[in-house]
Amino acid sequence: MPRMTFVSADGKTRKDVTAQAGQSVLEIAHANGVDIEGVCEGSMACSTCHVIVDKAFYAKLPKPSGDEADMLDLAFGLRPTSRLGCQVVLTDSVDGLVVKLPDRTVNMMDV
Template structure:
């Protein structure tokens, strides 16, 4: 099983977890009680599952869709390697992927 590494927003805590191929990073986070909101439940209409991918891992991901890029513009603490967790699908190639949680989120859905 591929492993993902989640880093806390303050950068001090790291949690390595196993993920099933085909799960999204958002689903993996929820399965392991990692505090990523995902207000739209992965339907690509919010930016509350925003994560910051480690620079060394970013090029292993397929490019974001235009819809994802539009929603990332609304994300809190956007960085050059920001992605939406609901749009990153786990593959064997992503074993060891490291993502950091942002310091906050903008929930425009008021949930």
């Protein structure tokens, strides 16, 4: 089973988990009690599952679609390796994937 690590926004806490290949980072986070919101439940209609992918893994992932890039424009604290957790799928080729949680998310329902 592939492994991945979630890093807290402040970098002080790491949570190592295993998951089934084919699950999204958002699904894995929810299954393991990691605080990623995902308001749209993975339908790519918000940016609340924004994560920052470790540079060592970013190039191993498929490039974000145009729709994902558009949604990322709404994310708080966007970085060059930002992705939507609902669009990043864990596979054997990215075993050991590391993602950092952003400082906060933008939830349009709170605005």
